[in-house]
Amino acid sequence: MSSSYERIFDIPIGPQHPALKEPAMLRLKVDGEHVVGVDLDVSYNHRGIEKAAEYRTYIQNLYLIERICGICNVAQTLTYCLAVESLHGKEIPPRARFLRIIAEEISRINSHLLWLGVAAHEIGFDTFFMHVWLDREITLGLMEALSGNRITSSYNVIGGVRRDVTDELLARIRKGLDELEPRVKRYREIVLTDRSILKRTQGVGLLSPADAVATSAVGPTLRASGIRSDVRADDPYSSHDQVPFNVVASDGCDAHARILVRLDEILESIQMCRYCVQKLPSGPILQRLLRRTPPGEGLSRVEAPRGELFHYILSDGSDKPYRCKVSTPTLANLPALVRMLTSKGKYVVNIADVPVILASIDPCFSCAARVEKSGGV
């Protein structure tokens, strides 16, 4: 942009910064208000969970894996259980599969609402933030009714789910969803019409479909660039082939499109939950499995709220995994993030846009902290 290097100086966003909820380092090179370069470092929070998993039994690991991410804990345990179950090679009861979908979709709604509030906060719209988080309480209440816990649900276990549902509970879930749906529709209307939101999000954080594929972005970030890719549809892992739903995508390619994709996904999830509640099969909720897992390699992938989540388990036939490997959606989205943050030609990134772009991939750096340094992606 400018040829004189004196004008360009570094702005450190992180490791501690109000825009970041977790430690990460974005070293921005700025020329006035324009970002001309970015260097990303997410290696501040290595927690050694994969190694710790090798010292615990498969059942103990459920509660460890769950703590990789608080918000997508249902997706984490689901992926882990699917990987272990694939080693056993036994069918999971249909009722458990449907209950897993209900838990997964409620947690997706929960995660997307949380994200919407954070996104509103990043553009300084605290009123919207507070209203959204008040309605998020509905999903937290449903999660508590379903599993006994608001956040860390421990709902999925190897071979099925932990708790069964009663008819009263199903009625309560239906009521909660009915309460939530008009609210989400209202938020969608606000996001589509409020000028101050449009001004801050449209044309911000552009990621072309070609770039999205080239940087292997996942989840809503990918779908907001117009690519219809969703593990639930491409590789149905838990009776998703029996539940009708649409893969939401948008051609906007910017931060605004990412908000809309997530809001539409909430509406889709509400429909999916309703369908599962209505068509819930009867039968057992748990398939008993041996404590010792047969030797082999277990692989699974799940569409977590943030995108494709991937677990790999290597078993040596004992009751503890020999190796456990997790790849989270945030890690897959980091290269796309760096590309979005770099000004190119007519596309200029302002410092004010950085928190918006950062929030738009829904980052969870603590989940992704498995790498030494991803700078210069």
Add this chain to the structure above:
Amino acid sequence: MDTAILSLLQTLAFPGFLFLAVSSFFYEWLDRKIYAWMQFRAGPLSAGPMGILQPLADFIKLMGKEDITPAYVDRRIFGAVPVLMVAITLTFWAVIPVTGAAGLVSFRGDVIFAVVAMTFFCILVFLGGFSSANRFSLLGAERATLQLLGFEIPLMLSVTGVCIHTGGLSMAEIVSWQAENGWSVLGPQAIGFFIFLIAAQAELERIPFDIPEAEQEIVAGWLTEYSGRKLALIRLAKDMELVFVSGLAVALFLGGPVGPSPSGMEWIAYTAYFLLKVAIIVSILAIIRGLFARARIDQMVSFGIRYLVPLSLAQVAATVLWRLF
């Protein structure tokens, strides 16, 4: 002798320094309560009835906190800015009419004097940020100065409209004109009132124009390095500035403190009117704060130059035509 003591009391207590400090704490509480009410929150709750003493408690707490001056700051400017901010607000407060048509000090041209206060405040923000030797402070200071370009011209023009409308250049003239002919906001100055409120929001660095201290972008902007006593003074000055700007809006657009009152009790009734009208302005400003997302600095400046400046020019033209016919 008596008059000397009386004017000293007027300056120090009522309607001078003490009154301004107490009312600024009250209006900060009101602002926070309305903002919280818009967000389904409770707002300040525990200190005093309905949390009314919370701003005072915050101030006392901040005064007792450790005051850090970083090694590389320009010590003299860095330390002078908070004191100057309070001093300037207290000084300019003297021209705002509270107990009658005229303020403590009244002279021809005190409207211009009051408007200059806004620019002074902005210069102090710039100095504070610039002397902090911090990247975030520097960006905040730069943004504050850019923002001045966006809102200062419309602000001055909206005040000009009132002066043309009422034919006076002093607060006393403007207020007594309104007492006879009705509030100036009811004429073509309605546009001016609207522009003044937007500009005031930018001057006070509140959402949607809290760009110089945007938390999610540049931590606390120009305030980043301030702590302890200095931060307490800056926050006090900002609260007092809120009352000052609202008081200015009341005097210019809402007829000042003057209204019907029982004879002999004028100053009590006028003070009550003043407090009520300032509360209205503060409420409007708080509601604006709750309704918008933060603008980007380029959007703010282009909004000011593209829309506010032509609008305020049109308002001045309309006022001139209204005066001629």
